[in-house]
Amino acid sequence: MDTILRLDELPHAAGKYLPREAVEIAAGMASSAAAAIARLGGNVALWASAGIDSVGDRAVAELSAEGIDCAYIRRLEGARTAFSSILVDANGERIIVPFYDRRLASPSDPVPPIxxxxxxxxxxxxxxxxxxxxxxxxxxxxxxxxxxxxxxxxxxxxxxxxxxxxxxxxxxxxxxxxxxxxxxxxxxxxxxxxxxxxxxxxxxxxxxxxxxxxxxxxxxxxxxxxxxxxxxxxxxx
Missing domain, CATH: 3.40.1190.20 (Ribokinase)
Structure with missing residues (x-):
């Protein structure tokens, strides 16, 4: 999940900055590529690793709603689903601060029939x-x-x-x-x-x-x- 905060300009120093807009979406490299394929009319499946938590529930629901086959998203007890905070300025440039729980990187079963x-x-x-x-x-x-x-x-x-x-x-x-x-x-x-x-x-x-x-x-x-x-x-x- 990404929390995207839109600012007029990116921060140059420590402090509190108030965004002019904010949005939360299920996104990431693989999931965004999968969503693009689905929106272009392709059939796409996503193999990913997520925690059993509210963030993972929401991410899977949003990706499924895009028409992505999420059957191979592995949900792992005790792990936290990845999320990012993203600051975007008026020119579209950004600062991304992602969090990835290392427990999500463990091997999984089953493996998609590639x-x-x-x-x-x-x-x-x-x-x-x-x-x-x-x-x-x-x-x-x-x-x-x-x-x-x-x-x-x-x-x-x-x-x-x-x-x-x-x-x-x-x-x-x-x-x-x-x-x-x-x-x-x-x-x-x-x-x-x-x-x-x-x-x-x-x-x-x-x-x-x-x-x-x-x-x-x-x-x-x-x-x-x-x-x-x-x-x-x-x-x-």
Whole structure:
């Protein structure tokens, strides 16, 4: 669950700040991607981990109402469902403070029937490492796209998951942390040559850089000029 607080500008110092608007929604990298697929008319299932608490109840209810198959959302006794506080300014830029209960990262049973070819593609993020590793490996075994949303995470975790993906979509901070360079074209070149798969790096207002695989040229498309409302999930879509 996300609590989004809209301010005229982001805080520059300690203090109390009164928002001009506030909203609470069931959101996150995987859940927002699933909602986007559902709203575009696709059939989508979400494999996630949540606590047995009121936050989890509300999140599952809202995601189910979006048309997402939530049968594989594991509910864990004694754990707290993830939530975030997000401050958004008048330009759509944001500060995100997420909380993830480490107990939610434990292995689960059952596992969705990915290896059986039930799904056309699998998209994972880094928040539940065991599930991401399991899903990416199963997708490769099934011969379907194994897509990794490589967001900010420990480098050791990213280096575990990246070789399992057939398609890498990395945030700018994650790409820089793995490659050691701030040159985003070079980030794409290093990652695509290392793993020989489609690789892209999202760069906010600067758009996106990508290559189709090892030795392929790095392409770039600038970000579209829009009046930003909220950039919290800009890389998800």
């Amino acid at each position: 290896a059986a070819g039930t799904y056309a593609a699998v998209m994972t993020d880094v928040r539940w490492p065991w599930a991401a590793e399991t899903a990416l490996s199963a997708a490769r075994d099934a011969g379907i796209p194994a897509i990794l949303d490589a967001d900010t995470a420990p480098v050791e975790l990213l280096e575990t998951l990246l070789p399992l993906a057939t398609h890498i979509v990395a945030s700018e901070p994650a790409a820089i942390s793995v490659t050691g360079t701030t040159d985003l074209r070079e980030c794409v070149r290093i990652l695509s040559n290392r793993y020989d798969v489609f690789t892209s790096v999202t760069a906010g207002a600067d758009g996106c850089y990508w290559a189709e695989g090892a030795g392929k040229p790095v392409s770039h498309v600038a970000g579209f000029k829009v009046d930003a409302v909220d950039t919290s999930l800009r890389a998800t879509f």
